[in-house]
Amino acid sequence: MRFNVYVTLKRGVLDPQGKAVMDALHSLHFGEVRDVRVGKFIELNLDGLPEQEARARVEKMCQELLANPVIEEFRIEEVRA
Amino acid sequence: MKFGVVVFPGSNCDHDCHHVLKNVLSKDVTYIWHKTTAVDDDVDCLILPGGFSYGDYLRTGAIARFSPVMAEVEQFAKKGKYVMGICNGFQILCEAGLLPGVLMMNNSLKFICKNVHIRVENIHTPFTSKCRKGEVLKMPIAHKDGNYFVDESTLKRLEDNGQVLFRYSTPDGDVSSKANPNGSVANIAGVVNAEGNVMGMMPHPERVCEPILGGTDGLGIFTSIVEFLG
Numbered sequence: 001m002r003f004n005v006y007v008t009l010k011r012g013v014l015d016p017q018g019k020a021v022m023d024a025l026h027s028l029h030f031g032e033v034r035d036v037r038v039g040k041f042i043e044l045n046l047d048g049l050p051e052q053e054a055r056a057r058v059e060k061m062c063q064e065l066l067a068n069p070v071i072e073e074f075r076i077e078e079v080r081a
Numbered sequence: 082m083k084f085g086v087v088v089f090p091g092s093n094c095d096h097d098c099h100h101v102l103k104n105v106l107s108k109d110v111t112y113i114w115h116k117t118t119a120v121d122d123d124v125d126c127l128i129l130p131g132g133f134s135y136g137d138y139l140r141t142g143a144i145a146r147f148s149p150v151m152a153e154v155e156q157f158a159k160k161g162k163y164v165m166g167i168c169n170g171f172q173i174l175c176e177a178g179l180l181p182g183v184l185m186m187n188n189s190l191k192f193i194c195k196n197v198h199i200r201v202e203n204i205h206t207p208f209t210s211k212c213r214k215g216e217v218l219k220m221p222i223a224h225k226d227g228n229y230f231v232d233e234s235t236l237k238r239l240e241d242n243g244q245v246l247f248r249y250s251t252p253d254g255d256v257s258s259k260a261n262p263n264g265s266v267a268n269i270a271g272v273v274n275a276e277g278n279v280m281g282m283m284p285h286p287e288r289v290c291e292p293i294l295g296g297t298d299g300l301g302i303f304t305s306i307v308e309f310l311g
Contacts, residue, residue, distance in 0.1 A: 017186065065143065070182065071183050
């Protein structure tokens with residue numbers, strides 16, 4: 001079973017990296033870009049758990065390690081083969 | 082009185098801290114490997130030194146925070162014993178929830194290694210009692226993730242409780258955005274927990290404790306805790 005986890009900065013937390021990427025895109029004449037936020041993408045492959053339990057455990061992984069709740073939020077997506 | 086310097090894989094300021102305590106201040110100090118699950122009872126103060134534990138993977142301090150020794154560090158702090166985190170040590174203490182906030186990437190996106198000035202904001206703590214109120218200390222920073230962030234309500238609580246220990250300032254003690262090297266909220270360079278026994282700071286006092294190294298402005302922080310533990 002595969003889960004994709006997206007970890008992003010909360011709205012309201014400044015993202016200097018996103019700003020640098022936006023500036024670079026602007027200098028490449030992609031002037032339509034209004035905002036860029038850079039986050040993390042984590043792919044998890046899990047062994048033999050029922051779907052609901054697996055999702056609950058991925059949720060726990062995010063809370064305990066993969067994201068820092070002070071500045072980040074996360075989104076979990078199950079990838080169906 | 083005995084100090085313990087915790088060594089994580091990737092710590093690189095552990096020897097500097099050990100040297101200051103042992104050779105400059107003639108105190109009893111021991112290294113504590115991160116796999117240790119029992120810190121000796123006679124240790125009064127733990128130091129989490131600077132470095133790049135676990136290569137800063139995921140987030141700075143995020144993996145080190147789950148090193149076997151950290152459960153012991155949490156117990157140690159809960160007992161009211163004293164813990165200092167410097168640079169990476171500060172990042173680890175924040176990740177562990179022993180200090181509020183988080184150290185984000187510098188707003189310049191650059192690794193910064195240079196001397197800065199910090200103003201002492203609260204001298205009524207075991208870590209700053211030998212400093213003068215408003216004293217400006219010159220010491221180096223060396224980090225890419227030193228941009229201290231807390232939300233507004235936490236910031237207010239820190240300010241109201243006097244938990245802000247140091248702020249980046251000009252040499253004259255002016256706390257301005259110009260003197261802020263990394264984008265830290267309210268120019269914060271160091272904080273203490275509400276109970277007053279766990280502190281963290283991004284600058285490196287252990288690197289300026291002898292004239293031959295270019296200054297002694299870091300010494301006050303170590304002599305404060307030494308005198309306090311008396």
